[in-house]
Amino acid sequence: xxxxxxxxxxxxALAKLLMFLSLGxxxxxxxxxxxxxxxxxxxxxxxxxxxxxxxxxxxxxKEGGILNAxxxxxxxxxxxxLLALLFSLPLALSLETYLGNSRWGNGVRLAxxxxxxxxxxxxxxxxxxxxxxxxxRASLLGGILVLALLELxxxxxxxxxxxxxMPRDLELAAxxxxxxxxxxxxxxxxxxxLPGIVTAILLAFGRGIGDAASVLFTAGYTDHLPTxxxxxxxxxxxxxxxxxxxxxxxxxQRAYAAALILTxxxxxxxxxxxxxxxxxxxxxxx
Amino acid sequence: xxxxxxxxxxxxxxxxxxxxxNINLEIPRQQIxxxxxxxxxxxxxxxxxxxxxxxxxxGARLTGQVLIDDEDIYARDVDETEVRKRVGLLAQRxxxxxxxxxxxxxxxxxxxxxxxxxxxxxxxxxxxxxxxxLWEEVGxxxxxxxxxxxxxxxxxxxxxRGLAVEPEIILGDEPxxxxxxxxxxxxxxxxxxxxxxxxxxxxxxxxxxxxxxADYVIFMYxxxxxxxxxxxxxxxxxQQERTRQYLEGLF
Numbered sequence: 305x306x307x308x309x310x311x312x313x314x315x316x317a318l319a320k321l322l323m324f325l326s327l328g329x330x331x332x333x334x335x336x337x338x339x340x341x342x343x344x345x346x347x348x349x350x351x352x353x354x355x356x357x358x359x360x361x362x363x364x365x366k367e368g369g370i371l372n373a374x375x376x377x378x379x380x381x382x383x384x385x386l387l388a389l390l391f392s393l394p395l396a397l398s399l400e401t402y403l404g405n406s407r408w409g410n411g412v413r414l415a416x417x418x419x420x421x422x423x424x425x426x427x428x429x430x431x432x433x434x435x436x437x438x439x440x441r442a443s444l445l446g447g448i449l450v451l452a453l454l455e456l457x458x459x460x461x462x463x464x465x466x467x468x469x470m471p472r473d474l475e476l477a478a479x480x481x482x483x484x485x486x487x488x489x490x491x492x493x494x495x496x497x498l499p500g501i502v503t504a505i506l507l508a509f510g511r512g513i514g515d516a517a518s519v520l521f522t523a524g525y526t527d528h529l530p531t532x533x534x535x536x537x538x539x540x541x542x543x544x545x546x547x548x549x550x551x552x553x554x555x556x557q558r559a560y561a562a563a564l565i566l567t568x569x570x571x572x573x574x575x576x577x578x579x580x581x582x583x584x585x586x587x588x589x590x
Numbered sequence: 591x592x593x594x595x596x597x598x599x600x601x602x603x604x605x606x607x608x609x610x611x612n613i614n615l616e617i618p619r620q621q622i623x624x625x626x627x628x629x630x631x632x633x634x635x636x637x638x639x640x641x642x643x644x645x646x647x648x649g650a651r652l653t654g655q656v657l658i659d660d661e662d663i664y665a666r667d668v669d670e671t672e673v674r675k676r677v678g679l680l681a682q683r684x685x686x687x688x689x690x691x692x693x694x695x696x697x698x699x700x701x702x703x704x705x706x707x708x709x710x711x712x713x714x715x716x717x718x719x720x721x722x723x724l725w726e727e728v729g730x731x732x733x734x735x736x737x738x739x740x741x742x743x744x745x746x747x748x749x750x751r752g753l754a755v756e757p758e759i760i761l762g763d764e765p766x767x768x769x770x771x772x773x774x775x776x777x778x779x780x781x782x783x784x785x786x787x788x789x790x791x792x793x794x795x796x797x798x799x800x801x802x803x804a805d806y807v808i809f810m811y812x813x814x815x816x817x818x819x820x821x822x823x824x825x826x827x828x829q830q831e832r833t834r835q836y837l838e839g840l841f
Contacts (some may be wrong), residue, residue, distance in 0.1 A: 472684045473685040477748070480641065481698040481755055482675035491697065498686040587735045 313351075326468050341567055345560030353561055358527040363550055368527075370562050373543035377566070379444060380523060380539055381513035384451025385575055388459050393501070396463035397489045400470075413464065419457035424516035427454045432521035444537040446529050447523025455508035462507050466500030467493060474589060496588055499581035506577040510570055516541035519582050540566040594619040594759065594789040595640060600654035602635060604647060609635045611813045613654070616638035620782065622790045622801045624821070627810035628841060633793045636810065637761050640791065641677040642670040649831035650763065658759070675702060678752035680765040680777075691728050694736045694747055695719060698755035709711065712756060721778055722750035744771025749780060760784070763790040777832070778803060801825060809833045 308575055350372070357370035397410075403409030429432070432442075470493060478492045524536030527544070538564055547559035573582035593616035602610035610632050615625050625633040638644040639656055642663060655662045663673045685692050695715045698704075705711045719725040724746045728739070736747055743749070745765065747817075752760065762781070766774035781790055781803060794800050800807065804821035809832075817824060817833045828834045835841060 377807065471685070473681065473683060474687065476643070476646070477685040477687060478697075479646070480643070480674055480679040480681070481701070481751065482671040482673075483701055484671050487701050491701070492687055578676045587690065587737070589686060589737055 325576040332524035338567070341560055344557060345562075345564035348433060348454050348554070348557040348561040349564055353558065353563065362527070363547070363555060364552060370540070370543050370558070370565070372527055372529050373538040373540045373562060374565060374569075376444070376523070377513050377540040378569070380447045380451055380519060380537060381509055383444075383448035384430050384455055384508045384512045385459075385505060387448060387452035388455040389505060390406045390511075392463060392504075393509075396460050396467055397493065399464050400493065401469045401485045401489045404495065413446075413461070416457040416461050416532070417463075420461060423521075424454055425518070426520040428521050435522060441534075442522060442524030442536045443532075443534050444532040447519045447537060448476070448523045448533075448538075450518050451512045451515070453555055455512045458511055460505050462504035466497050466504065469500075472497055492544060497583040499588060502577050502581045502584065505530065508576060510571060513570065514541060514566065516545055535542050540569075548561035585589045591619050591710075593617055594656040594658065595791070596655075596660070597639075598655040598657065598829060599634075600636075600639065600652060600656065602632075602639065602644065602650070602652040605649040609756055609813055610639070610652070614674060614797050615808065615815060617789065617791060619789050620786055621701040621805035622785050622792060622803050623808065623815070624804035625663075625791065625793045625808045625810060626795065626797065626800045627816075628835070629795065631810040632813040633810050634763055634806075635809075635813075637763055637791060637793050640759070640761055641679055643679070645670075675755050676757055677759040678755065680745070680749055680752060680759035680760065680762040682764045683768045684748050686739070686744050686747055689736060690733045691730040691747060692734050694751050695754050698751060702755055704755070718750040718754040719747075721745045721753055721784070722774060724750055740773075741767050742776060743771055745773065745777055746780070749777070753784075757788065759789045759791065763788065764793055764795065766773060767795075797839075809836060811836075 325416045336409050350369075353369040354373060354374060356367075358370070359366065359368035362368035397413060400407055403412065409587050424496070427450055431446060431453070435441070474492055474496060476487055478488045483491070519539050520542065523539060525542050526536040527538070528535070530537040543562045544559045544566070547555050547562065550556065591841060595615070595617040597613050597615040600613040601608070605753065613636065625636060627633050635644065636757070638646075640658075640663075643652055644652060650662070655663060658673075658676065662668070663670075670705075672675075681796050688695060689697065692715055697713050699714055705714055716725060716729070718833075719728065727743060728734075731738075731840060735746065739747060743770075760781075761797075765809055766777050769777065781792070784790070785805075791804060801821075804825075806819070807821045808818040808829075809816045809824065809826040809828075811832055817830045818827060819829075825837065826835065828837060
């Protein structure tokens with residue numbers, strides 16, 4: 305019964321080592337990112353930064369803030385997520401209830417996976433071409449539409465995976481009472497899946513608000529606060545990009561402040577969605 | 591009394607695999623009919639043809655008729671949700687819906703729009719929980735998640751939920767096989783109490799349960815009905831050799 309080293313113990317030790325290494329790596333990256341953003345951005349994060357739009361000479365280190373980008377990003381990602389949700393929820397539900405694992409169903413899944421993998425700059429270029437053809441100019445609306453396109457496959461596939469993990473018995477239980485498929489989808493699958501759906505929405509929102517390439521051509525950039533769907537809108541990732549590109553240290557520091565704000569927004573959305581998921585998860589059948 | 595369910599020349603396949611072979615049956619009204627037989631004999635498949643659940647399996651097809659009160663439930667213009675409203679199912683594993691206890695019972699009433707106002711919903715929920723023998727245990731925590739109940743309570747909740755849509759027929763697919771002995775007794779007792787009002791068809795693989803519950807017995811083997819008749823007769827004087835062997839525990 306005494307412990308002695310065998311091959312299986314070595315394997316176990318190696319697996320453990322690998323596990324802790326990857327855990328450490330993930331954790332260290334998070335800490336280092338937060339540290340960089342905090343240490344460089346916090347000194348520049350003033351009330352003026354979050355409450356004002358850029359004034360003349362802002363990019364030379366003079367007065368103003370990035371409220372234009374904060375609002376722009378929230379509008380862009382919020383609108384895009386809402387629009388994507390409008391399409392992806394019915395799509396995910398019908399994938400489960402009507403298409404299932406049929407050839408059509410798997411075709412749709414393949415298409416979504418391909419869309420997921422397409423780089424966002426391609427979405428941006430595609431959106432831009434489309435907007436040119438329609439005679440639209442770079443605008444908040446254009447940005448929202450392209451972000452919705454970008455988020456749609458992520459959201460739908462994330463929901464689809466959640467829905468596919470649903471116990472089949474639950475569907476049968478509802479069918480046995482005489483529900484039709486729509487009632488099963490809305491009353492049972494949706495309620496069971498609510499926590500997972502919230503997570504899927506957050507995932508898509510996170511991707512949307514952090515993306516610079518897709519809004520570069522389609523939403524453009526402006527120093528004005530977004531007031532109209534037809535006018536260009538600023539966004540935080542582009543604010544970071546433009547400010548980091550200047551030769552002035554104080555402007556570069558503001559780029560980190562913008563990154564910090566972006567991180568805080570994502571964090572707040574993430575935490576509140578976790579809280580929501582826990583509340584909705586009360587009735588979930590496991 | 592006229593039979594409640596009539597099965598005529600029923601043949602069923604999963605893909606190319608035959609599951610039911612030329613079934614002809616008459617199931618008596620407001621009695622407990624028990625379908626028994628060894629695993630894989632088609633008893634659950636037969637049960638599933640009574641509430642149009644058979645067709646939910648991919649590749650499943652059937653020929654023949656299943657008549658409920660002389661109405662063929664496989665006729666072209668039949669709405670399967672109406673069939674399932676008339677024919678309730680108690681599944682093998684209790685599966686509560688992801689809702690509160692109250693909503694679980696109210697759900698069927700709601701989708702079939704069987705009540706008008708909040709008060710009559712409340713009364714109905716209480717009535718059916720009482721009928722399933724669960725009211726005393728859950729009356730004070732109706733808005734808790736149904737998953738908070740024990741597995742035995744969950745099965746009685748499933749019974750209450752099924753009764754709420756006012757079916758004529760209750761099907762049970764080994765409804766006690768996942769439960770502990772006490773909970774099983776509860777369910778059996780309820781089924782016996784309810785049999786004067788509902789036609790009940792139970793699938794079981796335990797012979798003792800069949801003997802405790804059955805008024806009418808169907809014995810199946812390899813997708814065929816070997817013998818069917820009043821429980822008293824089949825258990826004491828089986829006509830077929832196969833039935834006798836099964837009752838003696840030879841397979």
